[in-house]
Amino acid sequence: MKTLLILGAGGHGRSVAEAALLQGEWESVIFLDDAWPQVEELLGCKVMGKVADIGKMVELCHGAIAAVGNNAVREQWIALIERHDIALASVVHPGAWISPSAGVGAGTAVLAGAVVGSAAEVGKGVIINANATVDHDVQMGDLSHIGVGVQLAGGVKIGARAWLQAGSCCGYHVQVAGGERVSPGTALY
Structure with missing residues (x-):
């Protein structure tokens, strides 16, 4: 077993x-x-x-x-x-979808309903929580964490150890600094 x-x-x-x-x-x-x-x-x-x-x-x-x-x-x-x-x-819920062109690092959890889009790069030890979207060309640094329902538009860059809490979102090409903590429901443009 x-x-x-x-x-x-x-x-x-x-x-x-x-x-x-x-x-x-x-x-x-x-x-x-x-x-x-x-x-x-x-x-x-x-x-x-x-x-x-x-x-x-x-x-x-x-x-x-x-x-x-x-x-x-x-x-x-x-x-x-x-x-x-x-x-x-790494653990990927069968109800999640990861593009064949995306990269997902070791030790990462991708939970139910999450989407990882084309050419996205997800680092080591990342959490992509339920119903979160990591759109095309997003870069997520090691040990970053996006909460339930977080939406990352194309080209977003999330620094290592950043935490975007439930319901927050990032417009196209937004950058979130490493270690930053984003409050629930925050919209970044």
Whole structure:
């Protein structure tokens, strides 16, 4: 059985687990989360320990993804995955669409209803949340995060570790600086 290790058993972790199991590439999911042992199961999948227990999981999994919305924590967890020589997995919900000409980096989650358009370039460890649009020629830096329903028009550039919260949007060729946090519903032109 091909098993995915997910770091993070919160709401985002649950969404990533569902997407992974629906995707068909993974037969099972196990979690690590610092809420363990209070949280022992999520979606019928076992929470096996705390994030620091990752070394015990190396032989039990075939890939791992950091499933937490906080960009800084996700960066730390990705480094932990890589230090333990576990393959950094991307998860794409089967209800998402990615153009064949787009590039999506390792450790990225693309959730239900999301669209990644022609020639878009998505970095490592990115979150593209449900019903978000990354249109043609968009560039998303490593560890950036776009929330539910975020709309990025063609040619937008999102810097590394930027976070565009739910419902925000960017008009054509807008640039968002690395590390910037954009409030929900904000329109940038």
